[in-house]
């Protein structure tokens with residue numbers, strides 16, 4: 001069972017983004033945190049930076065839109081070169097239409113849930129998606145403590161994915177580190193976003209390699225992965 005490690009550039013040096021992308025060569029995707037200071041109380045970057053980053057690196061971009069009105073803005077991130085675009089269900093007016101539009105433009109469509117948003121009301125939307133993101137901190141900032149209380153939601157989401165026989169990736173984001181990644185993998189996550197645990201390390205590419213090894217080992221023992 002393949003696992004993916006996606007370093008979050010929120011913990012990188014924004015003045016050296018191309019070099020910071022190079023520093024994690026071998027990562028599966030680069031996780032790009034787009035924040036608008038409305039959906040979350042922080043402001044980061046937008047389409048022009050994603051366009052430049054897509055030109056500067058071969059690593060595919062996984063854009064996580066923490067913004068209001070993703071129905072209007074998300075397609076522009078596909079045009080800018082993102083390979084995967086995640087919108088928040090709490091912000092989307094028409095999540096099914098938006099997921100279809102992202103896919104039609106050629107990117108993977110992904111939907112995120114804030115910690116207080118349950119998965120159950122969205123079960124019927126899962127076939128429209130390529131990835132589901134369960135936030136394991138309140139979105140907005142890197143370096144926060146992992147919320148253990150999200151583990152049951154990760155487990156329930158994995159059960160729903162299996163129930164529907166879907167090839168959906170299950171991403172976790174927030175506080176993912178050497179001390180939490182195994183619990184996430186055991187609960188059912190297979191895509192791991194890590195900001196401070198990667199860019200705060202002396203050797204970011206070694207941190208990616210070590211996190212991957214931990215996640216693979218935990219996944220190989222996890223009951224949800226046994227019959228894959």
Ligand SMILES: O=C(CO)[C@@H](O)[C@H](O)COP(=O)(O)O
Nearest residue numbers: 010139140142143175195196
């Ligand atoms: O989306 C977010 C925060 O809103 C994340 O991508 C963080 O950037 C992850 O950082 P760490 O918790 O791994 O430091």
